[in-house]
Amino acid sequence: MSSSTSALYQWIDSAEALDAACEQVSGASVIALDTEFFRENTFFPIPALIQFASHEVAYLVDPLSTPCTNAFKALLQNSAVKLLHACSEDLEVFQHWAGVLPTPLVDTQVAQAFLGENPGMGYQKLVEHWVGETLPKEETRSNWLERPLTSSQCEYAALDVIYLLKVWQLQAEKLDALGRREWLDSECASLIEQAGRSVENDGQWYTRQRQLWRLTPRQLEAYRLMTIWREGETRRRDLPRNWLVSDKLLFVVAEKMPKNRYELAEVEGIKPPLVKKEGDALLALVKQAQHCPENDLPTRWPDPMQPAFKRRFKAIKGVVAEKAAALNIAPEMLLRRRDIEALVMQRLAHQPLQELSGWRDTCLTQAIHQALEESSL
Numbered sequence: 278m279s280s281s282t283s284a285l286y287q288w289i290d291s292a293e294a295l296d297a298a299c300e301q302v303s304g305a306s307v308i309a310l311d312t313e314f315f316r317e318n319t320f321f322p323i324p325a326l327i328q329f330a331s332h333e334v335a336y337l338v339d340p341l342s343t344p345c346t347n348a349f350k351a352l353l354q355n356s357a358v359k360l361l362h363a364c365s366e367d368l369e370v371f372q373h374w375a376g377v378l379p380t381p382l383v384d385t386q387v388a389q390a391f392l393g394e395n396p397g398m399g400y401q402k403l404v405e406h407w408v409g410e411t412l413p414k415e416e417t418r419s420n421w422l423e424r425p426l427t428s429s430q431c432e433y434a435a436l437d438v439i440y441l442l443k444v445w446q447l448q449a450e451k452l453d454a455l456g457r458r459e460w461l462d463s464e465c466a467s468l469i470e471q472a473g474r475s476v477e478n479d480g481q482w483y484t485r486q487r488q489l490w491r492l493t494p495r496q497l498e499a500y501r502l503m504t505i506w507r508e509g510e511t512r513r514r515d516l517p518r519n520w521l522v523s524d525k526l527l528f529v530v531a532e533k534m535p536k537n538r539y540e541l542a543e544v545e546g547i548k549p550p551l552v553k554k555e556g557d558a559l560l561a562l563v564k565q566a567q568h569c570p571e572n573d574l575p576t577r578w579p580d581p582m583q584p585a586f587k588r589r590f591k592a593i594k595g596v597v598a599e600k601a602a603a604l605n606i607a608p609e610m611l612l613r614r615r616d617i618e619a620l621v622m623q624r625l626a627h628q629p630l631q632e633l634s635g636w637r638d639t640c641l642t643q644a645i646h647q648a649l650e651e652s653s654l
Contacts, residue, residue: 286435289338292346298329298336299348305331307445308352309360309438310379312370313421320511320518322366324374325421328438331357335435341424345375353379360441362386362400368472378472382465385441388448391457391464393605400437407444412436460636479508484615486528490581494574499566500531501575506562522551522559534563579625581618589621592652596644604640611641624649 289295302308309330314322327338329352338349353359353371359379361367363386371379389403390396401412416433426434452458471478483489483501492500504527511518518524526546535541541560542552579586594608594617601608612620616631623630630649633642 284334285439286335286337286431288431289336290342292344295336295338295343295346296348298338299346299352302329302331302336303352303355305357307331307358307360307442309441309445310353310367310371311361311434311437311441312367313419313434314366314370315420315422316366316517318517318520320515321373322370323422324370326426326434327370327374328434330435330438330442332442333439335438337431337434339424340374341422350375350377353377356381358383358445360385360438360445362403362441364468365472368468372472372475378469380469381462382469383445383461384465384468385444385448387464387468388445388452388461390607390610391461392448392451392455396607396610400441403444404440407447408440410440412440463635475512476509479505482508486524488528489578492528492531492578494577495566495569496531496534497575497578498569499534499563500528502562502566503527503530503559506558522555526551530559530563531566534567535560536563576622576626579622585625586621588652589624589649590617592648593617593620593645596641596648600640600644611637620645620649624653 287294287298289298309328311328312322312324313326313328314324316322324340327340329336329338353375354377359382361379361382361384364382364384368378371377385400385403386396386398389398389406398406401414404410404412413429413433413436416430419430419433421430449458452461480501483497483504486500489497489500504524507518507522507527510516511521514521526544529544529546530541533540533544535544537560538552538556541547541556542549581587581590593612597608597611597617601611604611620630630646632638633645
């Protein structure tokens with residue numbers, strides 16, 4: 278696509294044009310951001326389009342022809358609020374393409390959840406809710422890596438950031454009226470912190486598995502080690518997780534704890550190419566778990582079907598539901614199911630409860646301690 282300008286957007290396909298666009302918005306107090314990307318056969322998203330705006334004109338950056346410049350990196354990290362909607366994958370795009378994360382961040386989906394709405398509200402519904410406009414949906418599944426992009430694709434991409442500014446202006450007024458802006462800032466800061474700790478987060482990937490209670494501590498250690506290995510390898514090789522080995526297969530291997538390639542090949546679902554290519558690595562991790570000192574093994578996950586677990590889980594869930602209803606927000610904005618399960622586990626293992634921070638501490642801590650005491654009687 279040749280350089281072009283319309284009333285709605287400017288196409289950016291060179292480092293010089295990107296720097297000029299950054300200069301245009303450098304004084305803005307709020308900058309809306311979005312990305313289009315492709316992610317089917319890689320671990321990292323392939324950037325296909327980067328959009329940003331601070332007023333009625335959007336800048337559409339072609340990352341296929343334009344390297345990220347120092348001026349854009351500086352823009353992502355200056356003092357202006359960076360607006361995104363449902364930002365998790367966009368943050369991966371910025372981390373991969375720009376090498377930095379946009380901060381300070383406001384995620385308008387999170388903002389909406391603090392205003393008593395569906396915590397997973399999509400962008401088109403959000404725009405309808407606040408602005409009364411219906412955005413076009415035809416380009417949602419476009420191939421954004423094709424060039425040239427059509428004018429319809431460009432307009433769709435431009436509207437994504439232009440309307441984000443309009444939505445946030447109205448959301449911010451209501452959040453300020455409710456005294457919840459600090460809640461949002463805290464939540465979005467934690468999104469940035471998590472996104473910036475991807476390798477550290479590999480060590481916690483295993484906790485996503487819903488059946489951990491079925492594993493002994495030694496099996497649990499094997500599963501934990503294998504998920505850490507798989508996360509590192511998929512990142513290093515830039516492969517989707519399931520192209521290497523799925524969580525489901527790693528879990529079954531942990532259950533069986535095979536000692537050699539023959540036993541590994543006997544595990545249900547394991548195919549010969551996996552044994553051939555990754556068998557030695559998997560068996561080494563199982564062996565490492567087998568030889569782990571007893572005191573270093575993880576605590577056994579409690580069985581969620583046991584009365585002691587169910588009673589305490591129900592008690593905390595009730596506290597969260599009651600407080601969420603009083604605040605008119607979704608319960609999962611207060612504590613996710615995974616967080617409630619972690620608190621129950623800590624109580625059953627006679628460990629100190631994980632400390633809640635900021636507004637959650639004020640809203641929940643005392644009531645949770647009381648509910649746990651009562652459910653233990």
